[in-house]
C-alpha cells in the first residue's frame with residue numbers, strides 16, 4: 001500500500017518534471033578542445049560537475065601545440081575523467097609536432113600553418129614543458145590514476161574523435177586552446193559543419209587593455225605574448241595558429257568569443273583565492289585549489305592575483321549560461337556582458353603579396369595552401385619567432401599583428417558575439433565583485449562529492465588522499481626535474 005502510493009507520487013512528480021521542462025529531456029552535447037593547462041583543468045572540472053542531463057561532455061580533443069606534450073596531456077585528461085567517473089568520454093590527440101630551437105619546423109606538425117610554427121610563442125621555461133605536463137607535481141602527488149593510458153601511435157587522433165562526436169548529432173564546441181584541431185576538422189569535413197550549433201572560444205584580444213584602473217604590468221598592450229615588443233596585439237590561443245582561428249571564425253558557425261578584454265576583468269584575486277581555500281568540501285575542489293596554490297607560489301612575480309585570470313573556466317561559465325538562455329535574447333548572460341562585433345583574425349602583415357620566405361601558405365608553392373589568394377590578407381609576412389626583426393619598430397612597439405582579433409568592416413569582417421567584461425556581483429555584501437566566482441565555487445567546491453576520486457586514490461595508492469598544505473616550489477622543481485629530467489620534454 002505504502003509502496004504503491006510512493007510509486008504513484010514519484011510517477012506524478014516525474015510527469016510534472018517532464019511537462020514543466022520539456023527541453024531538459026535532451027542534454028546539450030559538448031565537445032571540448034583543450035591544451036590541458038592548469039586553467040583548462042579547472043574549466044573541465046567545472047563542466048564535468050554540471051548535471052549530465054543538462055550538459056553532456058561527449059568528447060575531448062587535445063591540442064598539444066601550446067603548453068604540454070601529447071602523452072602527458074592525454075594521461076592527465078584520462079585521470080581527471082577517471083576521478084569524475086567519466087571513463088566513457090573519448091580523448092583524441094592532435095597538434096603533435098614541434099619546432100627546433102634553431103627555428104626549424106618539423107614536418108609532422110598538425111597545425112594549419114604547417115608544423116608548429118607558433119609553438120615558439122610559449123617559452124619552454126626552466127624545465128621545458130615540465131610545469132604543465134606534471135601540473136607542477138601536484139598531479140602526481142594528488143590525482144588518482146585512471147585505467148586508461150596514452151599509447152603512442154595508437155592513441156585515437158583528435159580528428160577521429162571529433163568526427164565521431166560531431167557526426168553523431170548536434171553539438172556545441174568549447175575551444176580552450178589554439179584552433180588547429182577544429183580548423184583542420186572543418187576543412188576536411190565540410191559536410192559535418194551543419195552539426196556544430198555554436199562555438200565558444202577563449203581567445204583573442206579585441207579592445208580593452210586591462211581592467212579599470214588596474215596597475216598591472218599587463219596594462220598598455222592588447223595582447224598577452226611574453227615578448228610584447230614584437231607583437232603587442234596577439235593572445236596566445238589565437239597566436240598559436242592564426243590561420244586556424246581565422247578559418248573557425250569565418251566558418252559561418254555562430255561564434256561567441258571570450259577574449260582577454262573580458263577575462264582581464266575577472267582576475268583570480270585574493271578574496272576569491274581565500275574563499276576557495278575555505279570551500280574544500282570535494283576532492284576536486286581540493287585538487288583545483290592545490291593546483292592554483294602551486295601556480296601562485298611559483299608565479300614569477302608578485303602580480304599573480306592580477307595576472308592569473310579565470311580564462312577557460314570563465315568561458316565555460318559564459319557558454320553554459322548562454323546555452324541556458326538561448327531561447328531568450330542572445331546577449332542575455334548571467335556572467336558576462338556581451339556585444340556583437342565585426343572582426344577578423346590577422347594572419348599576416350602588410351605588404352601583402354610579397355614572398356619573403358616567411359609564409360608557409362604561399363612560399364615555394366605553385367598553388368597556395370587552402371586556396372588562399374596570392375595577394376590577399378594571408379599573403380604577407382608571417383612573424384618568424386619572438387625576435388623577428390621585421391616586426392621591430394624603432395623606439396616603439398612591434399608592428400606584427402599575427403593572431404590579432406581585430407575589429408574591422410567590409411568584406412573581411414565576420415560578426416561575432418564578444419564578451420566584454422565579467423558582470424558584477426548581485427550580492428552587494430559580497431567581498432567579491434563577480435557573479436562567476438560564486439558560481440564556480442558553488443559548482444566545484446561544494447555540490448556532490450566525487451566519491452570516485454577518493455575511492456580511486458585509495459585503491460591505486462593504498463593510502464588516504466594526501467593533500468599538500470604547504471609546498472616548497474624550489475624543492476619541487478629540483479625533485480621533479482631530476483625524475484623527469486632525462487625525458488625529452490618537448491620539441492620547443
Ligand SMILES: *[C@@H]1O[C@H](CO)[C@@H](O)[C@H](O)[C@H]1NC(C)=O
Nearest residue numbers: 099100101102103104105106
Ligand atoms: C636546426 O637543427 C637541426 C637539428 O639539430 C638540424 O638538422 C638543422 O640542419 C638545423 N637547421 C638550421 C637552419 O640550422
Ligand SMILES: *[C@@H]1O[C@H](CO)[C@@H](O)[C@H](O)[C@H]1NC(C)=O
Nearest residue numbers: 211212213214215265424433
Ligand atoms: C577608476 O578611476 C576613476 C577616476 O579616478 C574613478 O572615478 C572610478 O571610481 C575608479 N574605478 C574603480 C573601479 O576603482
Ligand SMILES: *[C@@H]1O[C@H](CO)[C@@H](O)[C@H](O)[C@H]1NC(C)=O
Nearest residue numbers: 340341342409410413414415
Ligand atoms: C557588421 O557588419 C554588418 C554588415 O556590414 C552590418 O550590417 C552590421 O551592422 C555590423 N555590426 C556591427 C555590430 O557593427
Ligand SMILES: *[C@@H]1O[C@H](CO)[C@@H](O)[C@H](O)[C@H]1NC(C)=O
Nearest residue numbers: 425426427428429430431432
Ligand atoms: C547585507 O547585509 C545586511 C546587514 O547584515 C543585511 O541586512 C542585508 O540583507 C544583506 N544583503 C544581502 C543582499 O544579503
